[in-house]
Amino acid sequence: MQKYAVFTGSCQSLSAIQYLQQSNKLACVVLVDAEPNPDLMQLQQLLHQAQIPTLKYNQYDDTTLIADLDRLGANRGVIYLFRHIIKQKLISYFDGSLVNIHPSPLPEYRGPFPLYWQIRNGEQATKLTLHRVTSKVDSGDIATDIDLTIHPFDTISIVNQKVSQALPHLLDTFCQLVEQEAITWREQDTCFEYFAPMIEPQQLAINWCKQPTLEIVNMCRAGNVDVGCATFRLREEMFQVLQASEVKCDIKGVKVGTVIQLSRREGLVIKTLDGAVCLDVIGTQQGLFDGYRFAVIFGLDAGFSLI
Numbered sequence: 001m002q003k004y005a006v007f008t009g010s011c012q013s014l015s016a017i018q019y020l021q022q023s024n025k026l027a028c029v030v031l032v033d034a035e036p037n038p039d040l041m042q043l044q045q046l047l048h049q050a051q052i053p054t055l056k057y058n059q060y061d062d063t064t065l066i067a068d069l070d071r072l073g074a075n076r077g078v079i080y081l082f083r084h085i086i087k088q089k090l091i092s093y094f095d096g097s098l099v100n101i102h103p104s105p106l107p108e109y110r111g112p113f114p115l116y117w118q119i120r121n122g123e124q125a126t127k128l129t130l131h132r133v134t135s136k137v138d139s140g141d142i143a144t145d146i147d148l149t150i151h152p153f154d155t156i157s158i159v160n161q162k163v164s165q166a167l168p169h170l171l172d173t174f175c176q177l178v179e180q181e182a183i184t185w186r187e188q189d190t191c192f193e194y195f196a197p198m199i200e201p202q203q204l205a206i207n208w209c210k211q212p213t214l215e216i217v218n219m220c221r222a223g224n225v226d227v228g229c230a231t232f233r234l235r236e237e238m239f240q241v242l243q244a245s246e247v248k249c250d251i252k253g254v255k256v257g258t259v260i261q262l263s264r265r266e267g268l269v270i271k272t273l274d275g276a277v278c279l280d281v282i283g284t285q286q287g288l289f290d291g292y293r294f295a296v297i298f299g300l301d302a303g304f305s306l307i
Contacts, residue, residue, distance in 0.1 A: 002178060003027040005074035007057070009034060010081040011043045012164050016101075019168035020078075021052065025175065027074035028053040030065065032083055057082075062090045069093065076178075078171070079133065083112075088135055098133040099143065101170065103163050104196065106131060107188045110138035111196035113227065115159050120222035121194065122214060124150050126159075128166050130174050132185065141185035144173050155224040199228045206232045206241070208257035208307055213246045213272045220244040229283060232306055234298060240283035249276035257307035259300055267291040270306060 002025045006017050009032030020026035029047055031054055034040065047054050055068050066089070069077075077098040079086070091098055104114035105127040111117075118126055126148050132140035146169060148162050177183045204223065206216055216230070220241045223229040229240035247261075247269050254260060254271045261269035267278045268291025279291040289297065 001025075002175060003073045003075050005030050005055075005069055005072075005077045007077060007079040007082040007086075008032070009043070009083060010039050011046070012039075012160055013080045013167070014043070014046065015164050016078065016080060016167040016171055017047075017052070019171050021050070023172075023175070026052065027072045028055055028069070030055045030057050030069075030077075030082075033057045033059045034083065057084060059084050062087055062093075066090065066093050077133075078130075080167070085137060086133055091133055091135065094133075096132065099130050099174070100133050100138070100140070101167065102129050102131065102138055103127075103148075103159075104129065105145070106138060106142060107190075107192040108194050109196040110192070112198055114196040115156055115163070116199065116222050116227045117194065117196040119150060119154065119156055119159065120215075120218050122218045124152075126150055128163055128170050130170055131188070139188060141187055143183050143185060144170065144177065146170050146173070153221070155221045156227055157224065201228075204228045204231050206230055208232075208270070208272065211272070212274045213277050216272065216277050217244045217246055234300075234306060239294075241279055241281070242283055242288070243281040245278045245280055247276040247278050251276075255305065255307070257305055259295070259302050259304045259306070262292065262295050262300065262302050264292050268295045268300065 004020050004025050005028050006013060007030045017026065017029060029052055033056060053072055055065060058065060075097060077094050079100040102114060103126060104118060106129045109118055127145040128148060129142055129145040131142045134140040146166055148166060150159060220230045220243055224242050229242055231238050231240055251260060256271050256273055258271045260271050260276060267280065269276050269278050282289050282291060282294040
């Protein structure tokens with residue numbers, strides 16, 4: 001009988017946990033070794049209420065965890081939103097039955113922030129990929145995957161929700177393949193174009209001189225509170241842009257980064273390399289404002305340069 005240990009640190013994995021529990025395939029949940037945060041604390045509370053056995057991962061030693069997994073009868077493992085790299089000793093315990101769920105069309109976007117970089121790069125579709133865990137991160141053979149769309153208005157929160165809703169279907173497909181002994185493991189391609197690394201602060205700053213309009217728009221929705229908001233500097237103070245929209249503009253002779261339009265109706269419009277962008281929602285220490293209200297409060301007017 002399949003009995004899974006789910007390795008996670010987020011409530012976004014609850015749909016997978018609930019599917020396995022309802023299918024009588026859940027042995028336990030292994031939680032990340034981390035300082036408490038609201039997401040993790042809520043997950044712990046919900047697991048406690050559902051009387052689901054939980055274990056805590058020790059990033060320095062797998063011995064106790066392996067003994068507990070054996071005691072609970074966990075013969076398979078599934079990883080989703082688990083920040084630790086699994087050591088070989090634990091991989092060996094599962095003997096090829098430890099899998100990871102990665103939200104990208106692997107091998108593209110290997111790394112810790114796949115959804116952020118896919119949205120930022122303007123991808124219109126992705127995959128939810130279930131692959132075998134090996135000592136090399138996100139590189140194991142693939143068992144199955146499902147397609148997901150990314151709408152041009154989707155923020156990272158929306159795509160995370162789509163992934164969460166798709167998890168039970170992915171797991172159900174995989175579990176049926178296991179029961180039927182019908183899995184055809186396929187190797188990942190050795191060549192790929194994109195990686196999904198940790199986000200560095202300097203990568204969040206809008207570069208008016210180098211970034212075209214759509215790149216700025218996608219950068220804003222990729223962060224949008226959850227991961228890392230796009231930022232710009234004004235009078236030595238940093239501000240966040242949570243939403244921006246492309247504006248068609250053929251004005252010539254105006255430097256990029258210049259306010260070219262400001263009104264209640266049109267908002268705050270900035271010249272870009274290939275057109276213009278409207279800063280729809282701006283985050284400040286005083287709160288969130290639309291572009292027009294931000295400009296009035298902070299003293300911007302047409303002709304003002306953000307560079």
